[in-house]
Amino acid sequence: MMTAGKYRPAGDARGELAHALLAYKRSFVHIGVFSGVINVLMLAPALYMLQVYDRVLASGNEMTLWMLTLILLMMYAFMGSLEWVRGLVVLRLSTAFDRKLAPRIFDAAFAANLKTGQLNAAQPLEDLQQLRQFATGQSLFALFDAPWFPVYLLVMFYFHPLLGWFALAGTVLLMLVGWLNERVSRPHLKLAGELAIASRRDASANLRNAEVIAAMGMLTDLRRRWAEQHLGYVREQNLASARMAKIQGWNKALRMAVQSLALGLGAWLVLRHEMTAGMMIAGSILLGRALAPIDQLIGASRQWTGVKEAERRLSLLLADFPPLAKGMEFPRPNGAVAVEQLLAAPPSQAQPVLHGINFQLAAGETLAVIGPSGAGKTTLARCLVNAWPPLRGQVRLDGAPLEQWRPEALGALIGYLPQDVQLFAGTVAENIARFSQMDEQKVIAAAQMAGVHELVLQLPEGYQTRLGENGMGLSGGQRQRVGLARALYGEPCLVVLDEPNANLDEAGDAMLAQAIGRIKQAGVTLVVMTHKPNILQQADKLLVLKAGAQADCGPPAEVMARMRRGAAPRPQPKVTPLPPTGVVSLTPRREEA
Secondary structure, three states: OOOOOOEOOOOOHHHHHHHHHHOOHHHHHHHHHHHHHHHHHOHHHHHHHHHHHHHHHHHOOHHHHHHHHHHHHHHHHHHHHHHHHHHHHHHHHHHHHHHHHHHHHHHHHHHHHHHHOOOOOOHHHHHHHHHHHHHOOHHHHHHHHHHHHHHHHHHHHHHOHHHHHHHHHHHHHHHHHHHHHHHHHHHHHHHHHHHHHHHHHHHHHHHHOHHHHHHOOOHHHHHHHHHHHHHHHHHHHHHHHHHHHHHHHHHHHHHHHHHHHHHHHHHHHHHOOOOOHHHHHHHHHHHHHHHHHHHHHHHHHHHHHHHHHHHHHHHHHHHHOOOEOOOEOOOOOOOOEEEEEEEEOOOOOOOOOEEEEEEEEOOOOEEEEEOOOOOOHHHHHHHHOOOOOOOEEEEEEOOEEHHHEOHHHHHHHEEEEOOOOOOOOEEHHHHHOOOOOOOHHHHHHHHHHHOOHHHHHOOOOHHHOEEOHHHOOOOHHHHHHHHHHHHHOOOOOEEEEEOOOOOOOHHHHHHHHHHHHHHHHOOOEEEEEOOOHHHHHHOOEEEEEEOOEEEEEEOHHHHHHHHHHOOOOOOOOOOOOOOOOOOOOOOOOOOOO
């Protein structure tokens, strides 16, 4: 899987998850202390029964019974308070864990979706939720309670060694059954999880294209394709559940048998005068308490396979997409662009789509890029706005390579209108303002520059008109024009438009030509990918792409004349890197002829 930008060293991603937990080790220590005191207090019911049977009933002293009962109730109240506090600590730990990891995983999922387009963007966040619930839920209490099993076991050995050995043997047998339960169900649960993810991803993708499916009668075939994956998930889930149900049934019967036999063993020892009746009852209570966390851990084994898979997926995601380096926030550039020996390809593709692209734009110049479909125009557009990293070569803005910029600072300086315009659920004004802190005057200025101000005013609620997902509520042409206003928001110094007139009618084309004129008057550097020749009249330079290579570049009239004559393109001068804005170059540069 390819990564983008300039990353800090990845390190051990599995350690990144562990580090997030270790950041709250003090909270885990507090939980451990509370659990220790609670488990000590859990001895109270057994000791109470021991004293009642061996002292109160033997002596007939009611005062002793009243005092023992009062002490027991006080211990229960204290234990309940500790349980409450422990629950609050775990709740806050869960919230803090989510706040610490959720933004990091969100960024990694965004990077993965941007670079590959193959990830179900919601899956990592679902994995985080599953991991958080397991790590901070009842399973955590079971892990803290389980180490106190030896304490209960020692008390039973104190009552009688035979009772202690029986409790130990029964516990080991139950743990073996739990291990077998996890072992036989793991492969089916793992496969069921993979099929469930694939099924949800396909269903989500299909439902997003409901209009196309309905129009062309594709529902039956797509539903059948989805059903194959879904039924595979159900089948594997049922196989795992059937096997687990069988083993859990035997486990429940075995647990009840162990407790009953422990009581019977105690009664036999009482009959042999080797134990008291109080020890018999107390031993039975202690055994039940000792087996409780073991039962919880066995019950958690059903979740364990899914949790391990979630942890594995998150570890791989964080390893492939470590945090981006913060980069620099250079002074505001003028908009000079230099492309040097650019070699680029979609991140999921090894074969370059663009190779050997070289050109230079002065601040405020307009470049038109033409070429047949598949020539690499969209790939070039994405490289110019730093959405895709080049395989080799660089794109510079006022001399500074794009990867050295801080992403948020660079994004505010660039306007981008992709070929497939994507608007978001929210108001028209929020979409134009890029969902940042809104400046209403800048929103209106961007709309006026894009020639969309009057169109927005005609909407039911004007700029406050709410759009559905992907701009639902607007036509394709209207979405494109609102997307152009978004690209112009905040007075960017570089604007890249990929087929901006693809969905426009004749009136829209005229408005686009006027918008390009206003962009040029504002001194903004503009790059337009287009198939339509009318935009060429407003361009200062023309770049021709063929099969991913630079066929020609220069003034539009000269390039078009050479193309009509079939003459060889003019040799392109070598691009001289510009120094970053605000940085003084110590090496004199020759002026290009």
